[in-house]
Amino acid sequence: MGSFKGRSIISLRDMSASDLVQIVETAGRVKRGEVGGFLAGRTVAVMFFEPSTRTRLSFESAVLHSGGSIFGFASSDSSSQSKGESFADTVRTVMGYCDALVIRHPVEGAARLASELSTVPVINAGDGANQHPTQTFLDLFTMHEAVGRLEGLHVGLLGDLRYGRTVHSLAMAMSMFGSRLTLVSPPSLRMPEQFKAELSNSGIPFREVQQPEEAGTDMDFLYVTRIQRERFVDPQEYEAVAHCYRVTAETVSNLGGKVKIMHPLPRVDEIAEEVDGLPNALYFKQAHNGIPVRQALLGLITGGLD
Ligand code: CP
Numbered sequence: 001m002g003s004f005k006g007r008s009i010i011s012l013r014d015m016s017a018s019d020l021v022q023i024v025e026t027a028g029r030v031k032r033g034e035v036g037g038f039l040a041g042r043t044v045a046v047m048f049f050e051p052s053t054r055t056r057l058s059f060e061s062a063v064l065h066s067g068g069s070i071f072g073f074a075s076s077d078s079s080s081q082s083k084g085e086s087f088a089d090t091v092r093t094v095m096g097y098c099d100a101l102v103i104r105h106p107v108e109g110a111a112r113l114a115s116e117l118s119t120v121p122v123i124n125a126g127d128g129a130n131q132h133p134t135q136t137f138l139d140l141f142t143m144h145e146a147v148g149r150l151e152g153l154h155v156g157l158l159g160d161l162r163y164g165r166t167v168h169s170l171a172m173a174m175s176m177f178g179s180r181l182t183l184v185s186p187p188s189l190r191m192p193e194q195f196k197a198e199l200s201n202s203g204i205p206f207r208e209v210q211q212p213e214e215a216g217t218d219m220d221f222l223y224v225t226r227i228q229r230e231r232f233v234d235p236q237e238y239e240a241v242a243h244c245y246r247v248t249a250e251t252v253s254n255l256g257g258k259v260k261i262m263h264p265l266p267r268v269d270e271i272a273e274e275v276d277g278l279p280n281a282l283y284f285k286q287a288h289n290g291i292p293v294r295q296a297l298l299g300l301i302t303g304g305l306d
Helices: 017-031 054-065 087-097 110-117 133-147 165-177 193-201 235-241 249-254 283-288 290-302
Strands: 043-048 069-073 100-105 122-127 154-158 180-184 206-209 221-224 260-262
Touching (some): 017 133, 017 165, 043 054, 043 087, 054 069, 054 100, 054 122, 054 290, 100 290, 110 122, 122 133, 122 290, 133 221, 133 260, 133 283, 133 290, 154 165, 165 193, 260 283
Parallel strands (some): 043 069, 043 100, 154 221, 221 260
């Protein structure tokens, strides 16, 4: 196993399959209660320049559950950026207050820049439409918990594959585990060429379709995403695709009945609430798995776990 101590977590491109397995296995130890208190004496700062419910609050809960301390801000309005301070100066300041920095920012590459400036590890909690690595770690953990493996899965990614950072990171992760991908989106929201080229280079078979039923009946997971309204420049372009998908109990049945439904949340209207009660629905369990997974990651990078 590679060492995580002192390492920033910015992109799936920086990670190997064994790194991902180590995070999943460590999160399992945390969830089973085999380790605890490993962040005692450690302080984590959260700097969120974009809204969040799950990521910020599960990082906070993760730190508190592991005996550490956490502080930060939830929007740029409540930081001195509102007075004109640069992002770089904010990072240079806050890194002196903590043992790890968790950053969400609307600009792609912001977390990478922070990691180049910071003397403490930086975790990318979402940078624009680029990546969201810790979401992927909890996605993988949830998949492994559901079917006992990560290798050789047929995964459908549905919705906004252009702007959805969670599906960019997840596609890169699945390419390390011999997956087969079905990419379901309207033509205007297809996965960017750069990510598809990386899938091709990894030898991962993928198909682009417009309806989930075109994936057949052997999908293990259908990973649904909302249309990312905040990334559209043209509101009319958003409206044209805003309600293009709605996964229902009938969709689940059409897909063979066994497919597990995942979603990073927040949901708008792309999964009908009738699906919530089906055994196929994993999305709230997925959100709750953010706690042991983020506990594990923080333990690994601060040296409290190995
Ligand atoms: N999945 C996710 O990133 O949710 P939040 O935007 O609420 O953090």
